[in-house]
Amino acid sequence: MAPAVTVTLDVEDLRPDHDLPERVVAMTDLVLDMLADAKVRASIFVVGELAERRPRLVRRAARDGHEIGLHSWAHVPIQTQQPEDFLADIRRGRTLLQDLSGQEITGYRAPMMSLVPASSWAVPLIAEAGFTYSSSVLPGPSPLYGWPGLPRRPFRWADGPIEFPCPMVRLGPIDLPYLGGTYLRLLPVAVRRFGLRRAASDEALWAYCHPWEFDTDEAFHPHDHIGTLASRIAWLGRSRMGRQLGRILGEPVASPLTEVAAGLAGDDLPVVDPSRPPALGSVARWANGRLRQR
Numbered sequence: 001m002a003p004a005v006t007v008t009l010d011v012e013d014l015r016p017d018h019d020l021p022e023r024v025v026a027m028t029d030l031v032l033d034m035l036a037d038a039k040v041r042a043s044i045f046v047v048g049e050l051a052e053r054r055p056r057l058v059r060r061a062a063r064d065g066h067e068i069g070l071h072s073w074a075h076v077p078i079q080t081q082q083p084e085d086f087l088a089d090i091r092r093g094r095t096l097l098q099d100l101s102g103q104e105i106t107g108y109r110a111p112m113m114s115l116v117p118a119s120s121w122a123v124p125l126i127a128e129a130g131f132t133y134s135s136s137v138l139p140g141p142s143p144l145y146g147w148p149g150l151p152r153r154p155f156r157w158a159d160g161p162i163e164f165p166c167p168m169v170r171l172g173p174i175d176l177p178y179l180g181g182t183y184l185r186l187l188p189v190a191v192r193r194f195g196l197r198r199a200a201s202d203e204a205l206w207a208y209c210h211p212w213e214f215d216t217d218e219a220f221h222p223h224d225h226i227g228t229l230a231s232r233i234a235w236l237g238r239s240r241m242g243r244q245l246g247r248i249l250g251e252p253v254a255s256p257l258t259e260v261a262a263g264l265a266g267d268d269l270p271v272v273d274p275s276r277p278p279a280l281g282s283v284a285r286w287a288n289g290r291l292r293q294r
């Protein structure tokens, strides 16, 4: 039997211009309806600014039994912020989500997996703000953000939260975050099945998607922060997304990440010191350097 996978959703409003129609509410409701029909409880990470503007989304997700987590205050990459602004933002977001959901908010997810060596200063601040786990790193080379060399299984940051690294599979020379939105939309189903067969028994498997990935009617918009090519990729394959999530919901599903973290709290996890990160490979150094220049 395939290993169980936690379903996660990153709720964000990516419109480049707020004069365009707002579609995130309808698309989030669509995904929440799918989860309700399948009787699946997920981890729903919400951008604070959006939760403030559309509190009903958070209230509904909490009422449906999902875990609520924070997906930053304004969806900007961590390293574009000053540490004091980052800490103030995640504190504000956590307080807001706790008020709206009635839950203790334990999970933080960085925008675009932007917890990387250049933003490792954020790790102790995530703990200081009250989060007990993070799912914010991509443990391999990436054209956007990656942190090669990190463990592929859950680990504990020294004096910090538990980290659930994004699940990866090796296909020939490349590592792919095969359970992530873009990859779910664009890769054949066989890649996901291959990855699940290859997963180690101590990995924590989680899939992620975004409301906008289900939006087949949205016109193409370039997004400055990721560039034209990545914007185009974000727009492709949306007609497959509903079917892809439907398949995952029909397979073994694991608990929300906060419950997985609670189950691991007493375990002997690998410990990583964020101030002495594993060395970056040349590809990742080039990719991360390019991004910092943007």
Ligand SMILES: [Zn+2]
Pocket: 010, 012, 071, 075, 110, 111, 112
């Ligand atoms: Zn995001």
